[in-house]
Structure formats: structure tokens, C-alpha cells
Amino acid sequence: MVKSRTLGAAARVRPWLPLFAVALAAGLAAVGGSYLSVGRRPAFVATPIDRLVIAASPDALVTFAITQLGTLGHRLAFLTAIALTAVLFGLAALPGAVLLQGRGPVSGASGVRGGALVGVVAGTVLPGAVAFGLTRSPISSAGTAAGAGLVLFVTAGTAVLVTGEDAALGSLGRRRVLGAVGSAIGVSALGLFVRGTGEESFPSALEIPEDARPAVRESLTQAKDRSLAVEGLEPLVSTDFYEVDIANVNPAVDRDEWTLSITGAVEEVVEYEFADIEGMALEDRFVTLRCVGDQLNGWQMDTALWSGVPVERLLEVANPQGDRVILHGADDYYNEFPIEALWPGLLAYRMNGRPLPRAHGAPVRALVPGHWGEINVKWLTEIEVRDEETTGYWEHRGWHGTGPVETVAKLWQINRLGSGRYEVAGHAYAGTRGIEAVEVSTDGGDTWVDAELSEPLPGEDVWRQWRHEYGAAGTHDVIVRARDGNGALQIPDEDGPKPDGATGWVTETVRLQ
Numbered sequence: 001m002v003k004s005r006t007l008g009a010a011a012r013v014r015p016w017l018p019l020f021a022v023a024l025a026a027g028l029a030a031v032g033g034s035y036l037s038v039g040r041r042p043a044f045v046a047t048p049i050d051r052l053v054i055a056a057s058p059d060a061l062v063t064f065a066i067t068q069l070g071t072l073g074h075r076l077a078f079l080t081a082i083a084l085t086a087v088l089f090g091l092a093a094l095p096g097a098v099l100l101q102g103r104g105p106v107s108g109a110s111g112v113r114g115g116a117l118v119g120v121v122a123g124t125v126l127p128g129a130v131a132f133g134l135t136r137s138p139i140s141s142a143g144t145a146a147g148a149g150l151v152l153f154v155t156a157g158t159a160v161l162v163t164g165e166d167a168a169l170g171s172l173g174r175r176r177v178l179g180a181v182g183s184a185i186g187v188s189a190l191g192l193f194v195r196g197t198g199e200e201s202f203p204s205a206l207e208i209p210e211d212a213r214p215a216v217r218e219s220l221t222q223a224k225d226r227s228l229a230v231e232g233l234e235p236l237v238s239t240d241f242y243e244v245d246i247a248n249v250n251p252a253v254d255r256d257e258w259t260l261s262i263t264g265a266v267e268e269v270v271e272y273e274f275a276d277i278e279g280m281a282l283e284d285r286f287v288t289l290r291c292v293g294d295q296l297n298g299w300q301m302d303t304a305l306w307s308g309v310p311v312e313r314l315l316e317v318a319n320p321q322g323d324r325v326i327l328h329g330a331d332d333y334y335n336e337f338p339i340e341a342l343w344p345g346l347l348a349y350r351m352n353g354r355p356l357p358r359a360h361g362a363p364v365r366a367l368v369p370g371h372w373g374e375i376n377v378k379w380l381t382e383i384e385v386r387d388e389e390t391t392g393y394w395e396h397r398g399w400h401g402t403g404p405v406e407t408v409a410k411l412w413q414i415n416r417l418g419s420g421r422y423e424v425a426g427h428a429y430a431g432t433r434g435i436e437a438v439e440v441s442t443d444g445g446d447t448w449v450d451a452e453l454s455e456p457l458p459g460e461d462v463w464r465q466w467r468h469e470y471g472a473a474g475t476h477d478v479i480v481r482a483r484d485g486n487g488a489l490q491i492p493d494e495d496g497p498k499p500d501g502a503t504g505w506v507t508e509t510v511r512l513q
């Protein structure tokens, strides 16, 4: 009795499995087709789903992903969004897969052909329509539709579609399911092959662009010359610049359509186009950025030579009447802080002699001297002046990262020079307070000496490198601490990044090798 009932249940479930497999394959191909057509851009069908995933994620998870996992966290989150999108489009393709098995109103071969055709058409049009609803992009929707449609087409097989042959379509056999899965993988692989992962490579500042302005060339050369000659240590202008974004797909803002408005508590609401900004005198500044989520000895701290126009030039015209400001980005990111901090800022649209990369906020981003990275809003679209306080994106999620940075000395490089000689080195940063000294202890904190420092680069908000060479007989602890331009020592108490930035002194144990 029991046995036969189980068999009955299995028989009832079974026919649905190939159907779902085909639909899911069509869903994957829909995502792959969209990716093939537009790449990792806002029009990609997984972008809106990614936003929903992030909005729905608990703050602790988002914090963990950003502070502990970095790029890996982004990849995992993005893969999750892609998987969910494939399921969504699998559902959109399901009616097509069901219809594919039907015979239509006519009996015989033409009935089979008719059912298959209706299935393929439904499995193309429905996912396409859902894609258009999500992205409003005809190209992305066409790619989505084509991907899903192709899978259903392959599932049906040309023999059925052309001649109505093979009356066995009613049950989707293993061969058909394999065809569906195979074609879905094919479309996705082609998308990846053609578009890559969509992660931009950072143009190294070590290669000064041919067309760089003489002032930029001079500054980048100066940064190269002033960088300490330490094997393996990043130079004064970063060769790779960290990236922190709330979303996994960056906005793609067309500079010809971009505008920046200054709104809210202002005497005059003003709007700028890119050409207006480009028409103003260009200023180059070395500026260091550091994320409040950066671990004490982490890598979310970098420096570039940025070019743009002082915020002051634009703010003056609007004549702000409030003492707070919210900067808005095209990704719906926003951050709030005292307007006082913004006045000396820069609206940058070039980085290391090249147009600002999309990953770092093209066409225009804000650079706010001495403050944590988060208020340096990328893809800037609006400066909203306010007369009362509110919370920004991260503050809303429990961070306090709108203020000035903490002082830090990183220990990024340990070189064993041989015969018991060691070289330790790194970068130190204290925002607009500047770095006056970096002190090193190679005996676990008993004695301290001043490290050698790189000659300062021009600029109010830029890091310095430090280096120290010494001899040691066995395993020992190296501790570093910076002293800022006011003579204040880096905070010794150890604390993690959340909510207001990591504190403590970096300690590394150096073993003999």
C-alpha cells in the first residue's frame, strides 16, 4: 500500500521536473542574453534585482560584506542577484515551456508544430516584456527575449518546429532538457566572453597618459620621484584604487546628459551641465581617500591626482542659506554633513590625467578634504542645502562616517634584507591635519624611533610614506603609530571600523625565515 502510494506521488512529480529545468535554463539564458547585449550596466536585467537584494539585506550583512569581504562580498552579492534574476525569468518563461508541450487545437504533426511555435513565441515575448518593465531598455529586453527564446527553440528542436515531426514532445525527454541547459550555458558563456566580468581595470598612474597636461605630468612625476624606494611598497599615487559602492552595478552616466543642481535652502537654485564645469579653470589636487569601514591595517585607503573645479565656485552662485548639505549620487546614494566641510571641496572629473573612471564616479564626483570616504559622493547629481540635520545612507545604517578621518599608520611592507636586517614600510594619513611623524617600535613597544618619511606632496589632504630599517635577532613585534600635524598621537585603544572608524596601533609579528 505505502509503496504504491509513494510511486504514485513520484510519478505525479516527475513530469514537472524537466519542465522546471527547461524554464530555469530559459531564465538563465535570459540573464545571459541581457548581459551579452548590454554588459554590466544599469540596463542589465539583474541590476534592479541587485538593488532589491541590497535594500532587503540586513545592515549587519551589508557591513560584513563591505568591511570583511570587500570585492569578494560584491561578487557574492552580485551572484546572488543574478541567481534570483534567473529564477524570476525562469518563471516568466514557464508558460512558454508549458505551451511547448501542448498540441494546439490541431491534431497530428501540424498540431505538434503549432504547440511548439506558440511555446517558443510565449517563452520569448514574456521574458522580454518583464525585462522591459524592469529596465526600460529595448536592447537589454531584446537580449533577454532572445536568450530565453533560443533555449525554448533548442528544446523543441528544429525537426519539430519545421516539420512537426516527433510526436513525443509531450514529455520533455532527457535529450531536450540537456539541449536546454546546454544552450543556456552557451549563451551565458558567450555573454561573459564578449563582455568580461565588467570590473574595470584601474589605469595605473605609473604610466602618465600621452596627452596629459604639463601640470599633471609634472605632478605625477613628482609623486613618482618622492615615493620611497621600497621593494613592494605602493608608490605615493596608488597603482590600484579601492572601490566601495552600495550597488554591484555602477551607474553609467552620460556626461552630455548629466546635470548637477544645487537645491534646497539656497538663494538661487542653479543647474550646471558638464560643459559648464569643463569651461571653468581646472585645478589639480593630490587627495587621499579612506573608507570608514577600512580595517586598521586594511587597504581601503588610496591616493590619486584629481582634477576638477573647486566646489566654492558653484556654491557661491547658489548662496546657501542652511548649514547642512546632502550630496546625491545617480545610484540613489546620499550623504549628509555640515556644509562647512564642503566649501573647500573639489568637484573632480579627471583622475591621474585621465577622464574620471566610471567606477570612481564619472562624470563628476565630490572630494571633501579630510573626511571619511563616504561623503565623497560619486556620480554626483545634486547638492541639496538644508537648514536641519538628517541622516545619510550609512548613518541610517548605524555608521558615523561623515566626520574627519582618524590618524593611521599602515604597515604594508616587510622586507627581509638578509643578515638579520629588516625593512618595514607603509603609508600614514591624518586627513587635513597632515602627518608630522611616524614612530616605529621593533621590540614590541619598549622603545620607539622616528621612521624616515617621504617628502610631502603638495596638498592639504594627502598621505605620506614611511620606512624604517633595523636589525633583529629573532621573532619580534613591530608596532607603528603616527603623529598628526598638531602633534597628536594616533589613538592607541583598539576598536573595529564600525561605527566611526578603526583605532589602535598596527602591530605585526615578524618571524625569521
Ligand SMILES: Nc1nc2c(c(=O)[nH]1)N[C@H]1C(S)=C(S)[C@@H](COP(=O)(O)O)O[C@H]1N2
Pocket: 241, 242, 243, 244, 245, 246, 247, 289, 290, 291, 292, 328, 329, 330, 331, 333, 359, 360, 361, 372, 373, 374, 375, 376, 377, 378, 379, 380
Ligand atoms: N554615489 C556613491 N558615492 C559614494 C559611494 C557609493 O556607494 N555611491 N560610496 C562611498 C564610500 S563608502 C567611499 S569609501 C568612497 C569610495 O570611493 P572610491 O570607490 O572611488 O574609492 O565613495 C563614496 N561615495
Ligand SMILES: [Mo]
Pocket: 244, 290, 291, 292, 293, 373, 374
Ligand atoms: Mo566608505
